[in-house]
Amino acid sequence: MSEEEERYQEEEGMNEGNEGNGLNYGEEEEEGGAFIDTSAARSSDNPPPPPPKEKKRRDGFYIIVIIMMLLAGGFLGWKLSEKNDIINQCQNERDELLVELDDLNNMMYEQGLDVGEDVKHNLENMLVMYDQMKVDNADMNDSITAQKDKIQQLMVELEDAKGDKSRYASKVRKLEKETQVLRSIMKDYIRTIDSLNVANGILTESLDKTLKDLEKTQDNLNTVSQERDQAIEKVNAGSKLVATGFTTTGIKERSSGSFKETTRANASTHIRSCFTVNDNAIANAGNKVLYMRIISPSGTVLNSSPNNTFTTEGGQNLIYSDKKTINYQNQSTDVCVFYELVTDADKGNYIAEIWADGVKIGQDNFVLK
Numbered sequence: 001m002s003e004e005e006e007r008y009q010e011e012e013g014m015n016e017g018n019e020g021n022g023l024n025y026g027e028e029e030e031e032g033g034a035f036i037d038t039s040a041a042r043s044s045d046n047p048p049p050p051p052p053k054e055k056k057r058r059d060g061f062y063i064i065v066i067i068m069m070l071l072a073g074g075f076l077g078w079k080l081s082e083k084n085d086i087i088n089q090c091q092n093e094r095d096e097l098l099v100e101l102d103d104l105n106n107m108m109y110e111q112g113l114d115v116g117e118d119v120k121h122n123l124e125n126m127l128v129m130y131d132q133m134k135v136d137n138a139d140m141n142d143s144i145t146a147q148k149d150k151i152q153q154l155m156v157e158l159e160d161a162k163g164d165k166s167r168y169a170s171k172v173r174k175l176e177k178e179t180q181v182l183r184s185i186m187k188d189y190i191r192t193i194d195s196l197n198v199a200n201g202i203l204t205e206s207l208d209k210t211l212k213d214l215e216k217t218q219d220n221l222n223t224v225s226q227e228r229d230q231a232i233e234k235v236n237a238g239s240k241l242v243a244t245g246f247t248t249t250g251i252k253e254r255s256s257g258s259f260k261e262t263t264r265a266n267a268s269t270h271i272r273s274c275f276t277v278n279d280n281a282i283a284n285a286g287n288k289v290l291y292m293r294i295i296s297p298s299g300t301v302l303n304s305s306p307n308n309t310f311t312t313e314g315g316q317n318l319i320y321s322d323k324k325t326i327n328y329q330n331q332s333t334d335v336c337v338f339y340e341l342v343t344d345a346d347k348g349n350y351i352a353e354i355w356a357d358g359v360k361i362g363q364d365n366f367v368l369k
Helices: 003-020 025-030 053-132 138-163 165-239
Strands: 243-253 259-262 270-277 286-295 309-311 317-319 322-328 333-340 348-356 359-368
Touching (some): 053 165, 243 348, 286 333, 322 333
Antiparallel strands (some): 243 270, 286 322
16 A cells, blocks of 8 residues: 555545544534634734644554564564474473483393393403403413403402493493403413413423433433542542551660660650551552550640641641651652650550541551550
8 A cells, every 4th residue: 555545545544533532613604603713813923833734644553563563573472382282292202211221221221230240250251251351471471461450350340330321331342342352361371371382281291301302411421420429439548558567666766866666755865666558559658647545544636836736637726746758669668767755755555546638548556555
């Protein structure tokens, strides 16, 4: 509708309204009513008020705006109600899905418990089998210990996972896969250990045979060693000097410097022992120091100084009465050794021992009266 048409309709409406109210200026004049001519008052100084056409136009515009706002509010209320219905429907569906999800989680949790028990049983069996593995290889033992630690860690994770029902089933499946990997590794260890045991068995058998041969060889060596030691002892014994043909007696030194044998203790100024060092072809030739030990009836060794000692073959230090060095050339050699008494001799039985190269090569018994 154009603006001119709207104005026309507004004017027609106003005229009809005036007619309905009986506002007709012509009729008022005809009925003899007082007629006031206001034309004079409408001078140029006081222009007439504007016609009500503009006011009517604004009122119509406001009415249209209000109507449009009411329509828009109603439409928005309808859309909001529609959205609330959708939201409520979604909320109901969400609640139903949560219930279904909770039921599904419970079902999966129950299934996971069964699978978890199987996984736990498998892990425990693997621990037992690892405990039964006995190997001497240090690296293999370290690897087995590391695998046992992993199994125990998985058992702890499996037990801890029971507190979360929503994730327990997936955790169990993950642990089940890891358990399968560990079982495969354990089988490899078993095959390796079996191979090592077979190899060890062969080596053990070979080692036992070698040990037996070695023991036999050792027995032979011991026999040879004993025979050698016996031979050495015989050689050593055969290489020792031997003194025989002893003549030991008291000697009285005369003022002329000559010596006379005597058996009287109070007359003896010396003790002389004469003997023969027998020939020995395997003895070491050269200078030999012969030590004479005179043992008195009281058991003491006659000596001129406590520092006069020699060392035996066994490492013992013994006091000697006197000594003499001879040049031995593996032939029989006659020797006499004199000991000058420093105190009067006691009456009784005496022993004269002759030592050479740390061993006693002969002895003689004699009596002074």
